[in-house]
Amino acid sequence: MKSYFTILLIIFFVVAGCRTEEQAEMPASSSTTDRIQPVLQPGCKSCHPEVALDSNHSFPCTQCHKGDNTVADESxxxxxxxxxxxxxxxxxxxxxxxxxxxxxxxxxxxxxxxxNKINTIRTHLGAQDELATLTAVPVPENISTVVELGDDMLRRRCLRCHVYSSGDPYPYVSHGTGCAACHLSFNNTTLTSHTFTKPADHNCLSCHYGNYVGSDYYGKFENDYNWEYRTPYATRNPFLRPYGVEQLNLAPDIHQQKGLVCIDCHPMSGHGRQERVRCTTCHGWQPGLPVPPSLHLEQQGEALILTGTTSNKQHSVPTLRNPVHAQYADKVDCQVCHAQWSFNDQTTHLFRSESEDYDIWERLTVQGSEEVETLLEHNLYSDDEEYPLAMRDGITGELRSGIWYKGFTQRRWEQMIIDIDIDGRIRVFRPVLDLRLSMVTEDDELVFDNEKGPGKGLLPYTPHTTGKAGLYYKDRFRHLLPDIPPDS
Incomplete structure (x- = not known):
């Protein structure tokens, strides 16, 4: 047995030796450094082969991007x-x-x-002038008035979702600038396609999110910032927050449920002035009346048909038949009865701080602003050198001292605010201007404390949460029309 094992061992070494000699005689494979590197051909496609253009824009990249399309060198x-x-x-x-x-x-x-937005806020805080555009909002050097404090708030806390910037780097919030904000698709700050299209709802929601008109159309209500309202409730592990803050899922608008998209009712919202679309624009039509020209509507027999802008789906438009519409048409807005819920954030606190006391904000690290959130997470929990207490201008990108925190007294949706507007009509209101502005210096000196404008800060609002009116719809406005019988 021992001699048998010895013979096998000898055979193994002989075979192994032969293979070694064969390998030695074979030419060595080329090393990485000897391999022939591909030679780039002139033109943008050599470096960007993934870019596919739609048929309407199938022309050289340099027509839009300039540069030189005839060379291969990047510089x-x-x-x-x-x-x-x-x-x-x-x-x-x-x-x-x-x-x-x-x-x-x-x-x-x-x-x-x-x-509209900047002048409404500035006037509420005491500004006397009216600005033509957001880029005209002054950059205060030394904040000494409430208006100057408001201007700094606008430029560095509020004005982040507009066509001059690409938005916050949350997955569903980042977007293009200028024309690309509405006509190209982005995700996680990355352009996903060079195909130019009509604005899709995801384009609209990249700015119209966070308890702003449009997110209600999809039944989205943003959670409070306090960590007690986070979902998952108790974790510091990263998790997906596509819009920056988690959202409650409420009832979406009936038009959204039927498949209508934003531009079906707002076809020219990004290009100049358009005729205002009201509920009665479509639903107030009756056979014999002219078809409203502003939307994709046509008459078919006795029915009014709306054709979806992007889906081409035809929708039969219900007309007003209940006599109660005529009874209250000149007194009550449609959404007073038909809105299922509305945004009701009271009160919004905005706090400009140069103080390095971060511990008091531990429960509010989620801020609806990636910039503020990153600073708080790092300076609260990292052992590395602290980030500077500074925040960028939302228009120019310039970094300036001080940071804006945000919070709410309460965030509610179930109880709509219904009141009489200045023209005598009963409307839904929301506390858009229920703002409190404060400021503290690096020495913890409170310079401004809960500054506010006049009144309750309520503005009329059209909730995009349309549905059927409930059985007790009159209870929503009964207290404002004393002539309504109590048992009606």
Missing amino acids: QAHQGLIAHPAHPSTMAQTCGNCHAQEVQQAQASIHFTLR
């Missing part, structure tokens, strides 16, 4: 490159070459200027 190819051709500062010379009228209309639209 030469990028000479004069416009990285963001759709940005408001460049879109006239790029997009405007083919779409001059659309660009001109967009530049004057409220989506580009935000003039």
